[in-house]
Amino acid sequence: MIRFNNDYSEGAHPSVLERLVDTNMIQTPGYGEDEYCILAADIIKDLCGSEDLDVHFLVGGTQTNLTLISAALRPHQCAVSAASGHISTHESGAIESTGHKVMELPSSDGKITAEAVRKVHLDHVNDVTHEHIAQPKLVYISNPTELGTIYSKKELQDLSDVCREYGLYLYMDGARLGYGLTCEGNDLDLKIITECCDAFYIGGTKVGALFGEALVIKDKVIREDFRYIIKQKGGLLAKGRLLGVQFLALFEDGLYFGISAHANRMAAIIKEALTAAGCGFLIDTPTNQQFPILPDEVLEKLGEKYAYSFWQKADNNHSAVRFCTSWATREEDVKSLANDITDLMMSGKV
Amino acid sequence: MIRFNNDYSEGAHPSVLERLVDTNMIQTPGYGEDEYCILAADIIKDLCGSEDLDVHFLVGGTQTNLTLISAALRPHQCAVSAASGHISTHESGAIESTGHKVMELPSSDGKITAEAVRKVHLDHVNDVTHEHIAQPKLVYISNPTELGTIYSKKELQDLSDVCREYGLYLYMDGARLGYGLTCEGNDLDLKIITECCDAFYIGGTKVGALFGEALVIKDKVIREDFRYIIKQKGGLLAKGRLLGVQFLALFEDGLYFGISAHANRMAAIIKEALTAAGCGFLIDTPTNQQFPILPDEVLEKLGEKYAYSFWQKADNNHSAVRFCTSWATREEDVKSLANDITDLMMSGKV
Amino acid sequence: MIRFNNDYSEGAHPSVLERLVDTNMIQTPGYGEDEYCILAADIIKDLCGSEDLDVHFLVGGTQTNLTLISAALRPHQCAVSAASGHISTHESGAIESTGHKVMELPSSDGKITAEAVRKVHLDHVNDVTHEHIAQPKLVYISNPTELGTIYSKKELQDLSDVCREYGLYLYMDGARLGYGLTCEGNDLDLKIITECCDAFYIGGTKVGALFGEALVIKDKVIREDFRYIIKQKGGLLAKGRLLGVQFLALFEDGLYFGISAHANRMAAIIKEALTAAGCGFLIDTPTNQQFPILPDEVLEKLGEKYAYSFWQKADNNHSAVRFCTSWATREEDVKSLANDITDLMMSGKV
Amino acid sequence: MIRFNNDYSEGAHPSVLERLVDTNMIQTPGYGEDEYCILAADIIKDLCGSEDLDVHFLVGGTQTNLTLISAALRPHQCAVSAASGHISTHESGAIESTGHKVMELPSSDGKITAEAVRKVHLDHVNDVTHEHIAQPKLVYISNPTELGTIYSKKELQDLSDVCREYGLYLYMDGARLGYGLTCEGNDLDLKIITECCDAFYIGGTKVGALFGEALVIKDKVIREDFRYIIKQKGGLLAKGRLLGVQFLALFEDGLYFGISAHANRMAAIIKEALTAAGCGFLIDTPTNQQFPILPDEVLEKLGEKYAYSFWQKADNNHSAVRFCTSWATREEDVKSLANDITDLMMSGKV
Structure with missing residues (x-):
């Protein structure tokens, strides 16, 4: 996880x-x-x-x-x-x-x-x-x-x-x-x-x-x-x-500032992948917290591999969730998440 | 007053x-x-x-x-x-x-x-x-x-x-x-x-x-x-x-119950006069507090003789106010208020 | 009482x-x-x-x-x-x-x-x-x-x-x-x-x-x-x-001052009787609260007729108690109390 | 220090x-x-x-x-x-x-x-x-x-x-x-x-x-x-x-227990030196806090090398202080303190 x-x-x-x-x-x-x-x-x-x-x-x-x-x-x-x-x-x-x-x-x-x-x-x-x-x-x-x-x-x-x-x-x-x-x-x-x-x-x-x-x-x-x-x-x-x-x-x-900037860059990678995949967001944010709205099926799949925070229901089969990055977030993990989002959203797997 | x-x-x-x-x-x-x-x-x-x-x-x-x-x-x-x-x-x-x-x-x-x-x-x-x-x-x-x-x-x-x-x-x-x-x-x-x-x-x-x-x-x-x-x-x-x-x-x-009922009856007299005069109400209430919406000009006139509580602005020239009765309210005072409301609202004085 | x-x-x-x-x-x-x-x-x-x-x-x-x-x-x-x-x-x-x-x-x-x-x-x-x-x-x-x-x-x-x-x-x-x-x-x-x-x-x-x-x-x-x-x-x-x-x-x-002075005068009558009867006091006070130390037997007797406040035990058979007077205290009641104290303390009834 | x-x-x-x-x-x-x-x-x-x-x-x-x-x-x-x-x-x-x-x-x-x-x-x-x-x-x-x-x-x-x-x-x-x-x-x-x-x-x-x-x-x-x-x-x-x-x-x-016992042993060395030097104690304690009563002159000298806590004045030229040991206390430091206490108390340097 x-x-x-x-x-x-x-x-x-x-x-x-x-x-x-x-x-x-x-x-x-x-x-x-x-x-x-x-x-x-x-x-x-x-x-x-x-x-x-x-x-x-x-x-x-x-x-x-x-x-x-x-x-x-x-x-x-x-x-x-x-x-x-x-x-x-x-x-x-x-x-x-x-x-x-x-x-x-x-x-x-x-x-x-x-x-x-x-x-x-x-x-x-x-x-x-x-x-x-x-x-x-x-x-x-x-x-x-x-x-x-x-x-x-x-x-x-x-x-x-x-x-x-x-x-x-x-x-x-x-x-x-x-x-x-x-x-x-x-x-x-x-x-x-x-x-x-x-x-x-x-x-x-x-x-x-x-x-x-x-x-x-x-x-x-x-x-x-x-x-x-x-x-x-x-x-x-x-x-x-x-x-x-x-x-x-x-x-x-x-x-302090260097590691903060790193976290924001990591979040931007996730944000970009989500945007490219056509996801909406609860709110647009430039910092280390991203609040995409995703299909519940996609979230379930993602949840097998990644921990995120449930934020609120968006509609019957979509939810807003939070992905956080930090000073400790590894680029490889972010890229893996970005790829999985792209895959799940694009490839019709869900 | x-x-x-x-x-x-x-x-x-x-x-x-x-x-x-x-x-x-x-x-x-x-x-x-x-x-x-x-x-x-x-x-x-x-x-x-x-x-x-x-x-x-x-x-x-x-x-x-x-x-x-x-x-x-x-x-x-x-x-x-x-x-x-x-x-x-x-x-x-x-x-x-x-x-x-x-x-x-x-x-x-x-x-x-x-x-x-x-x-x-x-x-x-x-x-x-x-x-x-x-x-x-x-x-x-x-x-x-x-x-x-x-x-x-x-x-x-x-x-x-x-x-x-x-x-x-x-x-x-x-x-x-x-x-x-x-x-x-x-x-x-x-x-x-x-x-x-x-x-x-x-x-x-x-x-x-x-x-x-x-x-x-x-x-x-x-x-x-x-x-x-x-x-x-x-x-x-x-x-x-x-x-x-x-x-x-x-x-x-x-x-306790007798004097409470009295206050409600006194409030009903005010309510009736207000209704007859075409006033709206912030809310419909059966008890001793009445919340009519009145023209500010009428309120100013009434204020010379009667104390009431300002509640909130309704629009540019109307306000919701509160009239309270109690065990102590005299019928003559209520009738006087009712008459003045009727007069001010009906007779075009304002 | x-x-x-x-x-x-x-x-x-x-x-x-x-x-x-x-x-x-x-x-x-x-x-x-x-x-x-x-x-x-x-x-x-x-x-x-x-x-x-x-x-x-x-x-x-x-x-x-x-x-x-x-x-x-x-x-x-x-x-x-x-x-x-x-x-x-x-x-x-x-x-x-x-x-x-x-x-x-x-x-x-x-x-x-x-x-x-x-x-x-x-x-x-x-x-x-x-x-x-x-x-x-x-x-x-x-x-x-x-x-x-x-x-x-x-x-x-x-x-x-x-x-x-x-x-x-x-x-x-x-x-x-x-x-x-x-x-x-x-x-x-x-x-x-x-x-x-x-x-x-x-x-x-x-x-x-x-x-x-x-x-x-x-x-x-x-x-x-x-x-x-x-x-x-x-x-x-x-x-x-x-x-x-x-x-x-x-x-x-x-x-306010007149009735306060009255209470102090009433307390002084009690104090005087207690002193004359040889009672000690928890503390000497010039105001409307008096704290005599009395034999428990006397207190029991007094308690049949007068309410007082228990304060603290003084020794095995004596207690300090409080007598209060107020604006409302009647001279006849104070004199009655004073007499009863004198009687009980002096006459060997206890 | x-x-x-x-x-x-x-x-x-x-x-x-x-x-x-x-x-x-x-x-x-x-x-x-x-x-x-x-x-x-x-x-x-x-x-x-x-x-x-x-x-x-x-x-x-x-x-x-x-x-x-x-x-x-x-x-x-x-x-x-x-x-x-x-x-x-x-x-x-x-x-x-x-x-x-x-x-x-x-x-x-x-x-x-x-x-x-x-x-x-x-x-x-x-x-x-x-x-x-x-x-x-x-x-x-x-x-x-x-x-x-x-x-x-x-x-x-x-x-x-x-x-x-x-x-x-x-x-x-x-x-x-x-x-x-x-x-x-x-x-x-x-x-x-x-x-x-x-x-x-x-x-x-x-x-x-x-x-x-x-x-x-x-x-x-x-x-x-x-x-x-x-x-x-x-x-x-x-x-x-x-x-x-x-x-x-x-x-x-x-x-947890091992290091606690160590601290107590270290305290005992100090206690022993103090006792041998004829010091009194504010209280006798078997644990890592020792409360000796020492001449203020001795304390001043000790204070150049060791930090202790002032507790309370004992008399005009003596004070009770606290020496604490802990899991981190080194035996060499305790022995040094013990020696210095002995020296100062015994040798008439003060």
């Missing part, structure tokens, strides 16, 4: 793992106060174009989201998210568990617009009963989104402008940020993201690390005492060095 | 107030362990047709909802509600504040159906990633709904059946229950509600009391230690007797 | 009740935005010596404590309280339920000292692992305390100074504030309390009202959006006028 | 790391549903002597504690812990953050007794106001304790008996369990712990793993839907295999 069902089926990129092995017996202070974390944070700040940032390393994405959001909000405030956002759909109520509503905005492409945020804010303040309604305070976006789409520079800046105008926080979940920053059509980089967002995280778990997310916080109110809150939420890793070492390996020589 | 903007503009029904005055200097134990509470609970149990119930008296509706729901759910479980449900829209995130997501179901009439609940449940259990998704466990309905509509016996029984089939709790918010149980077309009563629901509350604040809701709990798991949770959430009234005395006044001779 | 077990055995002072009756049928806006609340708040601000305050009226003490404290703290911060403080002992974990630890300080008299607070703060910041420890941020005191004792002006100012020096909030629970401000030896008043505290509440439930606490907030950070949080925690009374009307009755002509 | 300040200064035991390297490129399902987790869980169940257990692998101790405790308790229930317990002192209010009070019991040796638990329970149920008090429901113990002491079989069975008698959960934090199970004087093993406790965890972070704790749950109520709650609290590791692989390496051949 060759796995395309997600982008975390393997361990870490060999260079990352090697670094962990090399530093294994070195003694360091705990809880992220070691030299590796400090060094990795410095490199990330540099890439973000500012010294005036806090960088915290956490183990996973849900943990990062709930820690950041609960640190940012007062009790009556809520996070605004696309209905398809990870915090809305796939975190078992983690944000609500910290006491805060997630207000869902409808979205067909996983993104939310500045205009939608403006409307949410104005509808709230103009409602005479607004003290009876959870107050929108933080805008959560993911880039790439859960549907593999990306924000343009213009879209992000517009969101940022409206958030600043109304005193809202803008927070980006970058679980797959590498894939977004290296795909065709992208015009964002870490500096622009830092300018636009109050906080965001650079995902490592899905991009070459064993685990780990680098949370960058620009807003000074959120930054205050943040490590207490990481600890309280169970996210302060005793051997924090493990995170520092991994992000050092990923960022000191640009490995 | 004559207020039709809500059903809690006055104090208490005179009979209720009189009883509070009469018992004022009698010494009782605190926290609802007095004879009035015990007596009122017994009368309510009797009306519900079962001894095997717990009845708790709380001060307000949001407090009752958050106490009951947080007592019923484990951390990962969520409440399912119509998107227009009070817990979704008008409790400032109270349920989320106790740690639980409110899953919203679309609804045009404020109600949710057995089929919608079945789908929510089956979609959840059939999703292979369901451990990553808040688990639907409690179905919240309001009767009458926030839009003044009511559940039929058949609809409630169907909801109850599907909840039992899947191990879900069914909870009814009866903030305006009296108005629902005495309106035209209603075929529910307290006995049927008790049979169908695991818990529900009989609203006093909007139906004759100064304040107070009688929460009836049938489910034994939720009942356990419930008074601890009332206390913890700040809802255990020191002079609990005040609640017992009021519910005694409301229920020992059927006052 | 004559009840001395607490200070909330009756309804409201007749003047308060009368005002509720008089205003009963007047229509007002809901949720505390009526003229009575505004007027009552203005009177209270005047007594506090400042316009720059927010006054909110809530129904009960636990509700007030949990709303204020959860509004004031970020997730990792905790409240510091005497171990005997109401939030530590008798609110069923209400503060923890909002996510915050209550750090308990030992105290023999129910009070905490500036020095103890200084130590807590310095111990925290000097601990190199302090990011792993809940951060003390709010100092909770009650006046009178749960043991009937009071803070002097000097003690309160010292507490205030140390709190300001270290950026801590000082919050006073005044559930029985009237009894404290009118007792022998008191040198506090509302103006001094306002100067010293960031927030405090003036208790009505135990001092003449049916229910209700007037929460005065001076700190501007806590004040922001506070009504959202009252609503979220279930404390926003629909007919908020009921609170305004009662506090108006209590404060416009000084009724 | 040679670090004795804690037992997590290095990465993983080489055998653990090697296994991670060997399995790195193997594709597995995510979230702990891989074969390594299943296999490791089976081995642990076998060691615990029961098939009827759930084993979950989490990343860290605070995360494990807050997830288990919040899953076990209803809102009004609290955890009972020694005042020195990790959940009381060093988790930044993590348990309270999930809504639950931690009730602290005084303890001089880090342990709590069956009698103390019995008293807590009986005091609660016998208090007539118990509905106003957080209800003790879960007893938290750590073994070894935060002071390095261990429970005997008799002590644990007594605790278990009293918990069962009163319907309380018994939960053991085994962050350093290996050191406890292999030290001199220990008569516990995993089977006895499984018999006595409703849940416990076997710590990996401090005993040979990069990170990871194996949570064993016997109680069926807590077990239900537990993975949802792990996810909600941010503890469900995407590459769960990393935990399975590490626990497999630690447990399939007894490595």
Whole structure:
């Protein structure tokens, strides 16, 4: 079975793992106060174009989201998210568990617009009963989104402008940020993201690390005492060095971007084969997640050899599924999948 | 200014107030362990047709909802509600504040159906990633709904059946229950509600009391230690007797139902005038809340004399508004409103 | 049975009740935005010596404590309280339920000292692992305390100074504030309390009202959006006028202080009889709660006629109990109790 | 600098790391549903002597504690812990953050007794106001304790008996369990712990793993839907295999116990040197944490070469400190420390 069902089926990129092995017996202070974390944070700040940032390393994405959001909000405030956002759909109520509503905005492409945020804010303040309604305070976006789409520079800046105008926080979940920053059509980089967002995280778990997310916080109110809150939420890793070492390996020589670009190239091969075979897509995406709509018979055949994620029924005998590539995807496996798709779709075998 | 903007503009029904005055200097134990509470609970149990119930008296509706729901759910479980449900829209995130997501179901009439609940449940259990998704466990309905509509016996029984089939709790918010149980077309009563629901509350604040809701709990798991949770959430009234005395006044001779029917009759007069004047309605309702769509010019004129609630814009120069009647509404005021509506709509004054 | 077990055995002072009756049928806006609340708040601000305050009226003490404290703290911060403080002992974990630890300080008299607070703060910041420890941020005191004792002006100012020096909030629970401000030896008043505290509440439930606490907030950070949080925690009374009307009755002509002084006088009669009879006390208190240590045989006898609260065993055949007086206590009942104590203790009947 | 300040200064035991390297490129399902987790869980169940257990692998101790405790308790229930317990002192209010009070019991040796638990329970149920008090429901113990002491079989069975008698959960934090199970004087093993406790965890972070704790749950109520709650609290590791692989390496051949015994031997060398040099101890402990009381001058000297943890001042010129050994401690370093202690204490250099 060759796995395309997600982008975390393997361990870490060999260079990352090697670094962990090399530093294994070195003694360091705990809880992220070691030299590796400090060094990795410095490199990330540099890439973000500012010294005036806090960088915290956490183990996973849900943990990062709930820690950041609960640190940012007062009790009556809520996070605004696309209905398809990870915090809305796939975190078992983690944000609500910290006491805060997630207000869902409808979205067909996983993104939310500045205009939608403006409307949410104005509808709230103009409602005479607004003290009876959870107050929108933080805008959560993911880039790439859960549907593999990306924000343009213009879209992000517009969101940022409206958030600043109304005193809202803008927070980006970058679980797959590498894939977004290296795909065709992208015009964002870490500096622009830092300018636009109050906080965001650079995902490592899905991009070459064993685990780990680098949370960058620009807003000074959120930054205050943040490590207490990481600890309280169970996210302060005793051997924090493990995170520092991994992000050092990923960022000191640009490995993060190189392996992300590789995954996008692998996805493009699949996309091309699907397109050539006449498949439709749930949505058009330039990143490592592809959402083709395929005949259920074809999917059944493919499923004997490849793991993919079922996404949703498209009609009585077609389904949308997800194929993911990653830093670990081998070109031979992608070509084999592409060939099998072509064969099954074209040759009338199904 | 004559207020039709809500059903809690006055104090208490005179009979209720009189009883509070009469018992004022009698010494009782605190926290609802007095004879009035015990007596009122017994009368309510009797009306519900079962001894095997717990009845708790709380001060307000949001407090009752958050106490009951947080007592019923484990951390990962969520409440399912119509998107227009009070817990979704008008409790400032109270349920989320106790740690639980409110899953919203679309609804045009404020109600949710057995089929919608079945789908929510089956979609959840059939999703292979369901451990990553808040688990639907409690179905919240309001009767009458926030839009003044009511559940039929058949609809409630169907909801109850599907909840039992899947191990879900069914909870009814009866903030305006009296108005629902005495309106035209209603075929529910307290006995049927008790049979169908695991818990529900009989609203006093909007139906004759100064304040107070009688929460009836049938489910034994939720009942356990419930008074601890009332206390913890700040809802255990020191002079609990005040609640017992009021519910005694409301229920020992059927006052509750009599005054509810009065409010519905007053609403029907307004409805009739609006209909005769050719107004459309946001929704057709048999209870004390009416949601006509009126020209903004007419509304402006009416607003000089009567308070109403703005609901939503209907088009560029029409709006849906809410007129509420209550136990306290005087027929002369309703007739005056009806006449003014007729005048303004018919005579071409606007 | 004559009840001395607490200070909330009756309804409201007749003047308060009368005002509720008089205003009963007047229509007002809901949720505390009526003229009575505004007027009552203005009177209270005047007594506090400042316009720059927010006054909110809530129904009960636990509700007030949990709303204020959860509004004031970020997730990792905790409240510091005497171990005997109401939030530590008798609110069923209400503060923890909002996510915050209550750090308990030992105290023999129910009070905490500036020095103890200084130590807590310095111990925290000097601990190199302090990011792993809940951060003390709010100092909770009650006046009178749960043991009937009071803070002097000097003690309160010292507490205030140390709190300001270290950026801590000082919050006073005044559930029985009237009894404290009118007792022998008191040198506090509302103006001094306002100067010293960031927030405090003036208790009505135990001092003449049916229910209700007037929460005065001076700190501007806590004040922001506070009504959202009252609503979220279930404390926003629909007919908020009921609170305004009662506090108006209590404060416009000084009724609150008059009835508090009465209760203290009644308590002094009991205290005198106990002292004359040679009883010891758990603690010496000038307010409406008296904690004598009595032979269990005497207590049994007294219990046939009077309700009191058991407090703790003193030795094998003596117990400390609490006798409470209130605005409602009749001199004849107190004299009867005093006589019976004298009789039982002196005449060798036991 | 040679670090004795804690037992997590290095990465993983080489055998653990090697296994991670060997399995790195193997594709597995995510979230702990891989074969390594299943296999490791089976081995642990076998060691615990029961098939009827759930084993979950989490990343860290605070995360494990807050997830288990919040899953076990209803809102009004609290955890009972020694005042020195990790959940009381060093988790930044993590348990309270999930809504639950931690009730602290005084303890001089880090342990709590069956009698103390019995008293807590009986005091609660016998208090007539118990509905106003957080209800003790879960007893938290750590073994070894935060002071390095261990429970005997008799002590644990007594605790278990009293918990069962009163319907309380018994939960053991085994962050350093290996050191406890292999030290001199220990008569516990995993089977006895499984018999006595409703849940416990076997710590990996401090005993040979990069990170990871194996949570064993016997109680069926807590077990239900537990993975949802792990996810909600941010503890469900995407590459769960990393935990399975590490626990497999630690447990399939007894490595866990071997390296624990090594650490205890290393600690014994330090203890012996300290004792020979006439040092007192804060407490006598047979495990890998030693708490000597040393002259501040000696400590200053030692601090130039060795890292230790300051614990508390003993008197004006003595302090209690902690020396930790671990699986990674080298005998040469321990001997060097022992010699230096001897030298400094004996030779009159200080």
